[in-house]
Amino acid sequence: MKLHEYQSKELLERFGVVVPRGEVTSDPDEARRIAAGFGGKCVVKAQVLMGGRGKAGGVKLFESADDAATFTKELIGKRLVSIQNPAGMVVEKVLVGELVDIAEEYYLSVLLDRAEQRLVVMISKEGGMDIEEVAEKHPDAIVRLHVDPAWGVADFEVRDAVIRAGIPGPAQRQMVAMIKGLIKAYEESDADLVEINPVAWTPEGKLIAADAKVSIDDNALFRHADYEATKDDSADDPLEAEATRLGIAYVRLGGEIGVIGNGAGLVMCSLDEVSAAGGKAANFLDVGGGAGAERVKTCVELVLKDPNVKGLLINIFGGITRGDLVAEGILGAFEQLDVQVPVVARVEGTAADKALEMLAGSKIVGAQTMQEAAQKIVELTRG
């Protein structure tokens, strides 16, 4: 669950990280008042959960409170579009913050290092650009510090890492403190990413988190009812948001062939097969283990809500999931939904024989293997 910048900054501040003063609002008059509090010198930042928001025109600096208010009025309700998010997102809130003078920009993040199976702090004195870009252009400029799950980190290890990263002497003490705060924030709030980019080093010698990105581990939300209450699913595709509410693993992919299967690996593999057969998948959908007829019906309904879908591929390998119940769900969906697109179903495993028998009299096309099913649906969709 991604948090907005203002929420991320509030969270980090609780762990001792210095953040710029600022307030969030959706009202231009409020924006004027907040900006006036900084003598008019401020930055107005759209609070949308997407990358590339600066380039999309969602961030501007101002010298006067009136200009900040005018810009806020323009932004609220506007759809911002970026390369990372071509569908764009509507701005509902802005963060009005004090301007931070920046002498140098650094980078900090905490995340899971899957290969080492522990948390890693990434430190770089090359801040302000995407870390992927840094990794590509200056791979030596990123220093990694692993966190022992039992011991945490010792101060000297953090100091060493900061020195290795080339952070200048006067900034080192504050950097060590910021890193320790970040690790604590990550652990105590069950984050799966904490990133500050840039970390601003001001001419006055203060280290400030000029931007902040925190994402909370969805699996740990049961420990954090407070975040769940603030969940903003406007970043999600509307069908993805609906799937989340229904507890269905669904990802929209933009093609024309709807895909339903059981088990993440099998569904991913079905997408590959659709592509190999020359089609483009509209979505990923995993019905989950042991799905019954009602659940399958709901899934078919969800996939067909995508107007791009011109055909549907259903690929089930029954284990705990029973083929006959899947067939019942498909037939039920057909009865109620007046399905106009071609459907190819491949059912194998538990109670597959019964399933095929049930589907035999219907408009649904059967297939023996996943590859055959993918080829058939691609052909039928071409018309």
Add this chain to the structure above:
Amino acid sequence: MAILIDKSTKVVVAGMTGKEGSFHTQQMIEYGTQVVAGVTPGKGGQELFGVPVFDTMHEAVERTGANASLVFVPAPFAADSVLEAEDAGIPLAVLITEGLPIQDSVRLVNRLNSNGSTRLVGGNCAGLITAGQCKMGIMPGYIFTPGPVGMVSRSGTLTYEVVWELTRAGLGQTTCVGIGGDPCPGTRFLDALEMFEADPETKAVVMIGEIGGTDEEAGAEFIKHGMTKPVVAFISGRTAPPGKRMGHAGAIVSGGLGTAQSKVDALLAAGAQVADKTSDVAGLMKDALSAVAV
């Protein structure tokens, strides 16, 4: 004796009285697994399918000699159940539960590794099966048949798909290890490959990976330098877009890491065969096995 489990394995099921736990306990008993105990705190003294339920893991071990724990306990309590199994001296814990918080799995896996007395398989996995001997998981038992092929996979249903093809092609299996779809699993490709290499009954290995992480690449390193047995691999998610999580918490391409292509390249460079389609695995395996026989 295949790897990890066989007909002498005595299984205790943590969370046996729950919906999933009881369903699969019954299935496992039907397969022939020795399910000797269940553990559900507060339900000690009950019996299910003739199997006694205990309040604690210690009691279950003392009374029944259980030496492997299968965990169905809900995610918030799952790590605790594995730690309890470790403390009770159980050398193998298989965690079926999905949705373990990242930090729980990081702490759990690191503690188990540093103590070194209990191997964890999972979480979010289909479990283990040694064909014809012991099923310790949620896979449909009838698709497996005993034979010389070892198998390790991050995906449950994709394993069934490939096993079914192998079985129909007359290629039986030793043990199938479901390592699961989480980003911080207890057992990784490398571990399973090492065990298969050391197992005299396993003559060749099928490895099924997917996008996300670099565990397939680490497995490829071992195939290159430490493995004498042939490996046939399949990688799913070749067409998955970066930044989108494909169902499994670990199946995501991010920051340029974990692409299907990088895994396929690493495996090919290590001398493994890589199947383009699941339906090609059995054919490649047949060739690999006949080469071994010569």
